Amino acid sequence: MNKLEELFVKFNKNISLTDSYKKKIRTGRDSVRTKINNHFEKEVGIVPVHYTQGSYAMHTAIMPLANEDFDLDNGVYLQGYDKNRDDWPNSSKVHQLVIEAVEGHTKETIDKETCVRVVYQDNYHLDLPIYIIGEDDEGEEAACLAHKQDGWVISDPKAFRNWFNEATKQVPSGSLRRSVKYLKQWAHQNEIDISGMAISILVSENFSDEKEDALTLLKIVTDIHDKLVDDYSCYKPVRPTTEDLFSKHSYNDQLTNLNQLKTLKDRLAFAIYDSENQYEASLILKEIFGDGRFPIGSKEILNNKFLKTSEPEKVGKKNRHYA
DSSP: OOOOOHHHHHHHHHHHHHOOHHHOOOOOOHHHHHHHHHHHHHHHHOOEEEEHHHHHHHHHHOOOOOOOOOEEEEEEEOOOSSSGGGSSHHHHHHHHHHHHHHHHHHSSEOOSSEEEEEEEEEEEEEEEEEEEEEOTTTTTTTEEEEEETTTTEEEEEEHHHHHHHHHHOOOTTSSHHHHHHHHOOOOOOOTOOOOHHHHHHHHHHHHHSSSHHHHHHHHHHHHHHHHHOOOOBBOOOSTTTTOOOTTOOOOHHHHHHHHHHHHHHHHHHHIIISBBBBHOOOOHHHHOTTTTOOOOOOTTOOOOOOOOOOOOOOOOOHHHHHH
16 A cells, blocks of 8 residues: 555645735735625614635635636625515515625626625635524524525524534544545536535535545545445435435436446545555645645655556546635
């Protein structure tokens, strides 16, 4: 078996957000928060509460390359409304208030169905979904998102973040978070149609700590593949729990994703067990995760259980923006 732990330590560092990059996007976020608060206080007499959401808040964000885009989610939670939706403002109206607050702050502002997007010149954007805390059909408290066309719909990213963070507490080594990042980099590098949220759910629900990141990732990918072969679905663990993140995947999408997972599993296994040395293993892993991301190994560190087998099919390389 090849000794790959030191390479995965470097890989994790290579794909993690740098301190300087985090400072830059936090500065932009805080400036937008101030503008929104000032505008809402002036126009409607309330100051929203803000929460950073998504991969940044879950510590699973991937550092973009120089020519790639990064998105940061900042939830805008409106205050001062009771749980009677009849008294809530129109969802399109609150979108407009946010647009008025940030218009002209950067090169572009886009009013999307589920958020207002603030686009920055240096390859990142800030998504601003807007919420009011209401109730679901059972009378339980629920966060409701301002959807331009559908009105106020239940959506609770804070609950998902809390669910994921609870899962990571069961793994003091941090390997669950690292495994999510590794699979997100694989999906990005090879343009696999599996979202970051779906990856986070699948890794959490199929996690097994094998004490080394390469072995842990292989076990997780194997179990995810087997699970999806039996039941190709990925339901959210928080409300709305009936939402299947794979519901829009066609039959061909399913076959493609299952084949990609099978190829990933086979190539990981080949790199770990069958490649001649750490260097040969790293060449395979660089194809999986990106030449500029995964480090090169040493030819001097040999696989002490080397058994040559036919090398599995290679995975193609493509790119998308990071979330």
